[in-house]
Amino acid sequence: xxxxRRKFIGAGxxxxxxxxxxxxVNVFAGIxxxxxxxxxxxxxxxxxxxxxxxxxxxxxxxxxxxxHRVHNVPKIELQEEAVKWIWGEPYEKxxxxxxxxxxxxxxxxxxxxxxxxxxxxxxxxRVCPTGATFKREDGIVMMDYHRCIGCRYCMAACPFGxxxxxxxxxxxYVKEPNPDYPLRQRGVVEKCNFCAERLAAxxxxxxxxxxxxxxxxxxxxxxxHIWKMLNSRYSIRRRPGLGTGPNIYYLV
Amino acid sequence: xxxxALSGDKTYWRWxxxxxxxxxxxxxxYLWQFRSGLTVTGLTxxxxxxxxxxxxxxxxxxxxxxxxxxxxxxxxxxxEFGRVTVFGEFLAVAAVVMCMLFxxxxxxxxxxxxxxxRYPTPNSVMFWDMMVLGGYLLLNILIGWNMLxxxxxxxxxxxxxxxxxxxxxxxAVSIHTVTGFLYxxxxxxxxxxxxxxxxxxxxxxxxxxxxxxIILCLIMNRVSSFEVDKQVxxxxxxxxxxxxxxxxxxxxxxxxxxxYSQVPGHMLSLKHLxxxxxxxxxxxLAVGALIILLNRNSRSNSNALIAACIAxxxxxxxxxxxxxxxxGFVLTSFERVATYMPTIPEMMISIGVWAxxxxxxxxxxxxxxxxxxxxx
Amino acid sequence: xxxxxxIIPGLIIFLILIxxxxxxxxxxxxxxxxxxxxxxxxxxxxxxxxxxSVSYMRASHMRLLDDWxxxxxxxxxxxxxxxxxxxYEISLEATCFGCHTNKADFCDTCHSSLxxxxxxxxxxxxxxxxxx
Numbered sequence: 001x002x003x004x005r006r007k008f009i010g011a012g013x014x015x016x017x018x019x020x021x022x023x024x025v026n027v028f029a030g031i032x033x034x035x036x037x038x039x040x041x042x043x044x045x046x047x048x049x050x051x052x053x054x055x056x057x058x059x060x061x062x063x064x065x066x067x068h069r070v071h072n073v074p075k076i077e078l079q080e081e082a083v084k085w086i087w088g089e090p091y092e093k094x095x096x097x098x099x100x101x102x103x104x105x106x107x108x109x110x111x112x113x114x115x116x117x118x119x120x121x122x123x124x125x126r127v128c129p130t131g132a133t134f135k136r137e138d139g140i141v142m143m144d145y146h147r148c149i150g151c152r153y154c155m156a157a158c159p160f161g162x163x164x165x166x167x168x169x170x171x172x173y174v175k176e177p178n179p180d181y182p183l184r185q186r187g188v189v190e191k192c193n194f195c196a197e198r199l200a201a202x203x204x205x206x207x208x209x210x211x212x213x214x215x216x217x218x219x220x221x222x223x224x225h226i227w228k229m230l231n232s233r234y235s236i237r238r239r240p241g242l243g244t245g246p247n248i249y250y251l252v
Numbered sequence: 253x254x255x256x257a258l259s260g261d262k263t264y265w266r267w268x269x270x271x272x273x274x275x276x277x278x279x280x281x282y283l284w285q286f287r288s289g290l291t292v293t294g295l296t297x298x299x300x301x302x303x304x305x306x307x308x309x310x311x312x313x314x315x316x317x318x319x320x321x322x323x324x325x326x327x328x329x330x331x332e333f334g335r336v337t338v339f340g341e342f343l344a345v346a347a348v349v350m351c352m353l354f355x356x357x358x359x360x361x362x363x364x365x366x367x368x369x370r371y372p373t374p375n376s377v378m379f380w381d382m383m384v385l386g387g388y389l390l391l392n393i394l395i396g397w398n399m400l401x402x403x404x405x406x407x408x409x410x411x412x413x414x415x416x417x418x419x420x421x422x423x424a425v426s427i428h429t430v431t432g433f434l435y436x437x438x439x440x441x442x443x444x445x446x447x448x449x450x451x452x453x454x455x456x457x458x459x460x461x462x463x464x465x466i467i468l469c470l471i472m473n474r475v476s477s478f479e480v481d482k483q484v485x486x487x488x489x490x491x492x493x494x495x496x497x498x499x500x501x502x503x504x505x506x507x508x509x510x511x512y513s514q515v516p517g518h519m520l521s522l523k524h525l526x527x528x529x530x531x532x533x534x535x536x537l538a539v540g541a542l543i544i545l546l547n548r549n550s551r552s553n554s555n556a557l558i559a560a561c562i563a564x565x566x567x568x569x570x571x572x573x574x575x576x577x578x579x580g581f582v583l584t585s586f587e588r589v590a591t592y593m594p595t596i597p598e599m600m601i602s603i604g605v606w607a608x609x610x611x612x613x614x615x616x617x618x619x620x621x622x623x624x625x626x627x628x
Numbered sequence: 629x630x631x632x633x634x635i636i637p638g639l640i641i642f643l644i645l646i647x648x649x650x651x652x653x654x655x656x657x658x659x660x661x662x663x664x665x666x667x668x669x670x671x672x673x674x675x676x677x678x679x680x681s682v683s684y685m686r687a688s689h690m691r692l693l694d695d696w697x698x699x700x701x702x703x704x705x706x707x708x709x710x711x712x713x714x715x716y717e718i719s720l721e722a723t724c725f726g727c728h729t730n731k732a733d734f735c736d737t738c739h740s741s742l743x744x745x746x747x748x749x750x751x752x753x754x755x756x757x758x759x760x
Contacts, residue, residue: 017390080296080297080298081291081296081297082297089586093586093587093588094586096586096587097516097587123438123439123440126375126376127375127376127377127378127437127438128373128376129367129368129373129376129378129379129382130364130367130368130370130371130373131371131373132367147364147367147371148360148361148364149359149360149361149362149364149365149367149368150290150359150360150361150364151355151358151359151360151378152300152301152358152360153376153378153434155297155300156300156301156435156438156441156580156581157438157440158440158585159439159440159585160440160585161297161298161584161585161586163297164297165290165295165297165300165360166289166360167289167290167291167295168288168289168291169289186289186360187289187290187359187360187361188360188361189360239440239585242439242440243439244439
């Protein structure tokens, strides 16, 4: 058999194209560990909106400041490119699909803290093409910033506007970095991590710690404070009709 | 065969130089974006996809539309299509390359692109889109090149090409369906969250792609010795006409569902989207094109035909390459209206990618035209 | 072969150029990297030991760090048990930089002479001492 140039190049290309098999093999070999899993713990936050209202809008700012300080969230003035993990939105906006003409002005304008809902069936987890966003056993929707390619599919998928993209290098916008927690780099998406690093150290999430109108706990534990609160009082969630199963509850 | 692209007249080289200049400008703009981040674009936290992803979506359609010249030739045995089939396949090659480049320039961390392959996630539609696009590119290179080469040597094409051709037909449909699923599966985006998305994509693709092919054929007719068969042209015009009618019909279906049901999400998205002037320009061009295309007298006039094809292409480029993405983001999750305007560097980068596509197209078409002229 | 007179010398020149790094450093010993291990924190240790043996760390610290980050971020496991059975907290900031406070003399010396640019520092803070 003679091998001419043409055949050689052809065979070479064919061999190289075999590399395309790797992802397929990996899928069937079960390397993909990015499945939704039902653990025994399911973290959530319940917000007592009445208690929050008596404290005034300042406390939401404080909670946000505490969160943003420990997580080195950059403070970018340009709102279009701002990075936020938790912030206040008026009821009229955060619950835009649940308002009616007879709600009074002050209620419509009252600020509701919004953040990642750590959904049971999170669309961002479903769409992420690299597994950079994934669901932990305890329900936390976590981000692996080392793996994020910055495609922003998760931002298109998130129905809560909870995700921010680093349009530029965040470092100049973090005045006093907390050395115990990393920053992010330009070109990755970020969001609230439910203070996974603080939970590991046995602490409460930063926003909850500074604000006792917010209650953090295990929704699967019938003895927990949060379970009892949700069981005894009326609560709402954002955009429940989409079926994502948000784990942030607002007691109204 | 590639060396045939190395000899050409003055016009050819002027055109290639022009494209290279655009590519250079695009690349230097990209370098800027690479250094400073996507802040140089008009994208925001509310409108996180824009011109790049719009171009990607539109060009997947152009790539898929190659099937409209493959089907008549290989499935319906219409011999006269044989002369344009390879141009359809090469158009698909250029379009898919542009798609991939638009994805890359859109990434915040482009150097991590291969993470999609390193950590395959079958639950993500984007993973599948990458797979089908890669496969489609490979298929069209293999098919187009081998068919052309057998024509040059005047021998029948290798036997293994035939099954690939049949495979490429459903594959073409799949690339645009999967691209439709990219959007149609997002419950929080009213404008995208409709089962019509993939069907609309296919319909508009089969109008815009063949319209572009007609324009390209008529250009080649003028600048080279290449002659398109009148019959082929008329058949392509029929495809464009039907596909355009269906596209407009589909848009009207969305309008009905939104405005008759009065369900806010769908209706408000359409309402706000049509606040943007270019959406009305798109609608106007669509109507104008249909008037020319549906009338036998006007569509057989070659100048009117070119005008109609340009109108179809521009109308659908505005609707799909710009409007579709904007429509999904126009209402934020806080029901605020979000606006987006691409910046100059963003446009320069997009023009650069288009220029790369046209350079590939020019080279491949040049080779094909030369081979066809010599083999006659 | 056509044009053998051009192709063969061409190939030879190509081979010479591509093997340049090999024959250029022939006979030279590897440069001694003057990196500094000792820091005041290490001085105070009773047992001057890293999380694994020196030879393992020298050869595979990048792999260990990679595993560590996956353990913490993806598997929520924050303790590491080394070959000798000792446990450590998995943390770049607390564990690694607890002793290696001299990034410039320790990390950067090798990295820059080998021209590797790890992007750890894009996000992770440098140990305090080296921030002048």
